[in-house]
Amino acid sequence: MDGSIDWYPTPDLDSTPSFARLLDADEGFMTLAPTAGFSVERRYADGSNVLETTYTTDTGTVRVTDSLNTGVAGRLPWGELARRVDGLTGSVEMAWSVAPGTCFGTASPWADSGPGGPILRVDAVALGIRGIDHGVKTASARSIDGAFTTSVGSRHLVAVVSTHGEPLPLPDPQTIDDGVDRTIRNWQAWSDSFAYDGDYRHAVLRSALTLKLLLHSPSGSIAAAATTSLPESAAGGKNWDYRYAWVRDTAYTLHALTRAGLREEVHAAASWMLKNLRSQGSDLEVFTRLNGEVPEGTDRPDLTGWRHIGPVVDGNPAAGQLQLGVFGDVFDIVWQYVQAGHVLDPATMRQLADLADLTCDIWRRRDAGMWELPEERHYVTSKLGCWNALRCAVLLVEHGQLQGPVERWEAERDRIRDWVQEQGWSEERQSYVWYPGSTDLDASILLHAMSGFDTGPRMSSTIDALRAELGAGPLLYRYSGMQEEEATFVACAYWMVSALVxxxxxxxxxxxxxxxxxxxxxxxxxxxxxxxxxxxxMGNLPQGLSHLALIVAALAISGKS
Incomplete structure (x- = not known):
């Protein structure tokens, strides 16, 4: 709302950010706003991810249009953050500043001289400032500032062009300004291809556009969120880095985007995931970096954290965990891909047969569960992930897309179902429970109303138990006891919508x-x-899983799930 961009990793979403004031007051920003007091209204340009902010002051109004520009053929080979300012009424004094931080305490920024003016450098990142009537005033050793005054119909531009470890192009400012309009058209063309025509279309399209921003275009992977270390609790401690690609989130994304008629993103995400899986063999990773590499542990930079709530975490400690649900996620991805009319390649088919065989054995093990907990247990929804894997494997055989010992897969699938019905159900609670012997509840069971495991009286009774124990108004906590540790989990509430349907x-x-x-x-x-x-x-933002759950809920209500 104050016109400051406080988070900007470049060139990629998982790069160390040059602007990170979101997590520490000294970690860099780009601000652009009126110098006097103002009120604010914001909207996205229709069908786009280009943000329009209207500032109203005592002397006039201006519109700032923020765009991460795209090129004629898609993503630009450099970063181009354009901030266009249009004078609407009266006159408004505007000021701006570009001041990179220390890349999580790893480098010291400095200003370098370039042919078109100073260039800011921090580590291997180069930031060039381009503008139209932007009033460059000063360039200190670590920042560049400027100011100008708008009038009715005036047009101004402040843009940051960036590269990492390579030469820095400095496009003509008018070309950058034209790129804002092109980027809006590009997004609108994409939105026009969005085939969903059911209930809540505006919210569904906005969620799909948000997911599109989380897609790593060089690989097709999808980040879980755009940030790190935004706390799940005001007490701190539960701060994680979500700038990774989870198999689970990819499965949910494909479920949503396939039904919205988006072919290119579905193929890119599915093929990227399957290529990664072939390189991993049977040791499935729960998540990877956006480029497919295996995560290499975590660092805790010496930063204060959002609103002084630490720690700041670069990396995610859940790497290497055994999470049985990933087997169901993998097969769900493939089954959705095949349902969309696509054909598997022989190498993928061979690997899937091996994974189905492994699922028949490994489902009996304890694991960390969907919520990536340190305590390994026989979590009910982990077993259901394996049930879903074998269910999908059998369906793939029936559709001629897989070969293997289907009789074994069918038998083990049914054993898992029996185990869950016997070990995972509590007569006392009239609910599925978190793990055998417990009376605690886990909201992730709602996913298996959607998977079709149970849509009868037991699941309906479980829904009532979850709302009674974990509900907070329309919202829902993840599992028993979380009321004391964290806020409600947005996706769980939308899963409840789908489960009710x-x-x-x-x-x-x-x-x-x-x-x-x-x-x-x-x-x-x-x-x-x-x-x-x-x-x-609370927590990271935007969260892909929250938007995915919204889309699936709307699909369920519209009868399109």
Missing amino acids: AVGRRDEAVDLMEELLPLANDVGIMSEMIDPDDLAF
Whole structure:
């Protein structure tokens, strides 16, 4: 709202950010705003990810259009952050500043001289400032500042062009300004191909556009979120880096985007994931870096954290965990891909047969569960992930897309079902429980109303138990005891919508959906968690899983799931 860009990793989403004031006051920013007091209205240009902010002061109004520019053929081979300023009424004094940080305490920024003016460098990142009537005033050793005054119909531009470890192009400023319009058209062309015509189309399209921003275009991978270390609790401690590609999130993404008619993203994500899996063999990674590499541990930079809530984490400690649900996610990806009319290659088919065989054995092991916990247990939804893997494997055989000992896969699939019905059900709670012998509840069971494991009275009763114990208004905590540790998990609430539809309680699902949609921010973006007391966002932002769950919920209500 204050016109400051406080988070900007470049060239890629998982790069160390040059602007990271989001996590520490000294870690860099780019600000552009009126010098006097103002009120703010924001919106995205229709069908796009280009943000329009209108500032109103006592002397006039201006519109700032923020665009991460794309090229004629898609992603530019450099970063191009354009901030266009249009004078609408009266006159407004504007000021701007570009001041990179230390890349998480690893480098010291400095200003270098270039043919078109100073260039800011920090580590291997080069930041060139280009503009139109932008009033460059000063260039210190570490920042560049400027100021100008708008008038009715005036046009101004401040842009940051960036590269990493390579030469820095300095496009003509007018070319950058033209690129803003091109980028809007590019997004609108993409939105026009978005085939969804069901309920809540505006919210679904905004969520799909948000997911598109999380897609790593060189590889096709999809980041779980765009940030790191935004806390799940005001008490701190539960701060994680989500700038990785989870197999689970990819599966949910394909479920949503396939049904919206988006072919290119579906193929890119599926083929990227399957290539990665072939390189991993049977040791499936729960998540990888956006370029497919295996994560290499974590660092804790010496930064204060968002609102002084630490720690700041670069990396994610869940790497290397055994999570049985990943087997179900892998097969779900493949099954959705085949359902969309595509054909598997022989190498993928051979690997999937091996994974199905492995699933028949490994499902009996304890694991860290979907929530990536340090305590390994026989989590019920982990077993259901294996059930879903074998269910999909059998379906792939029936569709001629897989060969293998299908009788074994069918038998083990049914054993898992029996185990869950016997070990995972509590007569006392009238609910599926988190793990055998416990009376604790786990909201991830809702995913298996959607998978079709159970859409009958037991699941309906479980829904009631979850809402009674884990509910906070329309929102839902992840599992028992989390009320004391973190905020509610947004995706769980939307899973509840889908589960209500699955068990035949559509009217309740619609009522819940209507309560949830206004909890997004002013431009339709959602975080990982929401504090039920004041509805403040918590956790990383934007959170892909939250937007995916919204899309799937809308599909369920519309009868398109």
